[in-house]
Amino acid sequence: xxxxxxxxxxxxxxxxxxxxxxxxxxxxxxxxxxxxxxxxxxxxxxxxxxxxxxxxxxxxxxxxxxxxxxxxxxxxxxxxxxxxxxxxxxxxxxxxxxxxxxxxxxxxxxxxxxxxxxxxxxxxxxxxxxxxxxxxxxxxxxxxxxxxxxxxxxxxxxxxxxxxxxxxxxxxxxxxxxxxxxxxxxxxxxxxxxxxxxxxxxxxxxxxxxxxxxxxxxxxxxxxxxxxxxxxxxxxxxxxxxxxxxxxxxxxxxxxxxxxxxxxxxxxxxxxxxxxxxxxxxxxxxxxxxxxxxxxxxxxxxxxxxxxxxxxxxxxxxxxxxxxxxxxxxxxxxxxxxxxxxxxxxxxxxxxxxxxxxxxxxxxxxxxxxxxxxxxxxxxxxxxxxxxxxxxxxxxxxxxxxxxxxxxxxxxxxxxxxxxxxxxxxxxxxxxxxxxxxxxxxxxxxxxxxxxxxxxxxxxxxxxxxxxxxxxxxxxxxxxxxxxxxxxxxxxxxxxxxxxxxxxxxxxxxxxxxxxxxxxxxxxxxxxxxxxxxxxxxxxxxxxxxxxxxxxxxxxxxxxxxxxxxxxx
Numbered sequence: 001x002x003x004x005x006x007x008x009x010x011x012x013x014x015x016x017x018x019x020x021x022x023x024x025x026x027x028x029x030x031x032x033x034x035x036x037x038x039x040x041x042x043x044x045x046x047x048x049x050x051x052x053x054x055x056x057x058x059x060x061x062x063x064x065x066x067x068x069x070x071x072x073x074x075x076x077x078x079x080x081x082x083x084x085x086x087x088x089x090x091x092x093x094x095x096x097x098x099x100x101x102x103x104x105x106x107x108x109x110x111x112x113x114x115x116x117x118x119x120x121x122x123x124x125x126x127x128x129x130x131x132x133x134x135x136x137x138x139x140x141x142x143x144x145x146x147x148x149x150x151x152x153x154x155x156x157x158x159x160x161x162x163x164x165x166x167x168x169x170x171x172x173x174x175x176x177x178x179x180x181x182x183x184x185x186x187x188x189x190x191x192x193x194x195x196x197x198x199x200x201x202x203x204x205x206x207x208x209x210x211x212x213x214x215x216x217x218x219x220x221x222x223x224x225x226x227x228x229x230x231x232x233x234x235x236x237x238x239x240x241x242x243x244x245x246x247x248x249x250x251x252x253x254x255x256x257x258x259x260x261x262x263x264x265x266x267x268x269x270x271x272x273x274x275x276x277x278x279x280x281x282x283x284x285x286x287x288x289x290x291x292x293x294x295x296x297x298x299x300x301x302x303x304x305x306x307x308x309x310x311x312x313x314x315x316x317x318x319x320x321x322x323x324x325x326x327x328x329x330x331x332x333x334x335x336x337x338x339x340x341x342x343x344x345x346x347x348x349x350x351x352x353x354x355x356x357x358x359x360x361x362x363x364x365x366x367x368x369x370x371x372x373x374x375x376x377x378x379x380x381x382x383x384x385x386x387x388x389x390x391x392x393x394x395x396x397x398x399x400x401x402x403x404x405x406x407x408x409x410x411x412x413x414x415x416x417x418x419x420x421x422x423x424x425x426x427x428x429x430x431x432x433x434x435x436x437x438x439x440x441x442x443x444x445x446x447x448x449x450x451x452x453x454x455x456x457x458x459x460x461x462x463x464x465x466x467x468x469x470x471x472x473x474x475x476x477x478x479x480x481x482x483x484x485x486x487x488x489x490x491x492x493x494x495x496x497x498x499x500x501x502x503x504x505x506x507x508x509x510x511x512x513x514x515x516x517x518x519x520x521x522x523x524x525x526x527x528x529x530x531x532x533x534x535x536x537x538x539x540x541x542x543x544x545x546x547x548x549x550x551x552x553x554x555x556x557x558x559x560x561x562x563x564x565x566x567x568x569x
Contacts, residue, residue: 028183028244029168032150035209043108044156046073048081052062054118056145059178059251060097061214068171070116070149074102074208074555076169081413083156086195087209089227090263091220096213099183100249101149101169101391102234104208105157105192112164118147126341129170132179135247135256138344139177147171156202158193163202165189165288178251182210184221184235184244193214203383207231211263221253222263224308224412239265243407259284262293267414271432273311279306294457301451307416307432315434315450321348321461323445326368326376327505331471333461337483340376341368341498346490347381348447359456360386361433363462364447365492366460377442383429388413393440424551459490508553522548 042047049070054251058065069081077098085105090459108114119125122200128143147172153164165188168426170181189202196205208231210223223246225231235244248255258267266272266284274280274293281296298304298313305314319332330336348361367380382391391401398409398417398422410421417432434450447461455465470488472479480486481520488502515521 041114041408046083061219095215107157110155146251156192160199163188182246321447332464333468339483341502346459348459350460392439
């Protein structure tokens with residue numbers, strides 16, 4: 001995909017998001033509870049419902065069932081109940097067939113209810129029909145029966161905490177085709193005390209298993225993260241780009257928007273290598289629900305590395321751009337400049353390369369609030385890649401916006417092609433392209449790109465070509481005469497009505513420049529030996545020191561200005 005340097009427009013919903021207005025998401029769970037005449041399972045350790053005859057045939061991996069059980073431990077089973085509280089990884093080859101939205105040691109004697117009902121109510125079937133046809137349009141499905149099982153705020157065995165889980169399984173059929181919808185509203189624990197879990201956290205031990213098991217060695221499926229600590233994040237994953245929801249056809253197993261490879265889900269366009277040498281490259285395409293593989297290795301500037309259950313080729317060299325305090329910028333090629341702005345700016349994006357290389361498009365925007373030199377910060381950071389729109393908002397630790405939906409971290413998208421996680425106060429968006437951005441609070445942002453994007457970047461981070469003199473390239477490829485004009489050229493169109501002036505910052509007098517560059521002030525950053533000597537091996541401290549010196553100059557020597565701009569600490 002090759003795009004030019006023009007500015008991307010955005011829709012009204014995203015504009016509202018980045019300007020502070022967030023629309024409410026649709027309700028995830030189907031209606032449940034006493035007012036819908038739901039029944040409940042017994043409040044018993046490892047309990048289950050009685051055998052429930054169902055009014056419509058339900059086909060599961062080509063087998064026909066006419067009854068089922070709802071089990072307290074997060075399982076809807078066929079043939080017999082499941083009392084086992086510590087899950088085993090799929091496949092289980094003992095003949096047991098079941099749907100497992102969240103197989104773990106639930107104890108509804110402590111708190112919570114396990115509700116269930118089958119229904120042929122018109123409005124419910126219309127909703128189910130609409131949901132299935134949205135993601136399986138070729139099936140032209142009309143639901144004639146639905147079964148809803150909901151684990152509502154259930155605790156874990158041995159719990160000494162208030163942690164509870166809420167999740168749901170929806171089974172539907174027309175007598176021939178069968179589908180399952182798994183909804184995850186809130187997952188706070190992954191194992192009970194008898195499974196080795198911590199009584200105070202519900203973590204550690206043997207984690208929950210989620211997915212489908214047909215009782216043989218070949219017909220099964222694992223929800224990503226199953227039987228690992230990552231299952232705690234299942235409410236932020238999806239195979240339909242709707243966090244917390246997974247949808248499947250189960251009469252003959254199929255998934256929308258992707259492929260299944262050895263019981264693992266892969267979204268369309270996912271690329272991976274099957275072994276540690278990265279010699280066989282595999283891909284899920286929209287034309288074929290099966291994964292196709294061919295002999296192909298990593299390029300000369302890439303290295304083969306493990307990623308979840310597969311391997312990927314990652315770049316070995318990267319260039320990094322820094323934005324400090326919303327006014328100090330260091331380009332990929334090391335050019336340091338300052339400006340005072342109050343707008344949304346393009347930090348970096350892929351521009352049309354000068355040769356015929358095929359590079360994946362990405363774009364990074366930053367919303368800068370800088371009405372005065374003394375008050376300037378990066379209010380939000382936004383990345384667009386692989387058709388995903390990810391926004392990190394200031395003072396929203398633990399959450400990001402994924403395509404306009406608030407999502408709990410960590411988040412894995414497109415089978416690992418995009419990963420968002422938090423470490424301390426920093427939120428990182430990493431891609432399998434090697435492009436990575438880190439939002440280290442409202443005062444420090446880093447953008448890193450691999451060498452493969454050489455001479456194919458533009459924006460405030462400049463042109464990656466080891467030539468800082470052309471870093472002030474504007475969208476029309478001319479060179480701006482000043483930092484302010486350069487920055488103004490990279491304002492995004494949808495935010496222009498909200499923008500203030502983009503201005504040059506005053507220079508620092510030579511006497512004050514010498515004073516604040518001394519070891520008693522910012523010069524300590526470059527002292528060796530010194531407290532920042534180890535940092536100098538990993539960071540361009542000369543740029544940090546120049547920014548520190550400038551901030552002390554404009555703040556009359558106020559040392560806290562450096563901390564507020566993220567220059568130290």
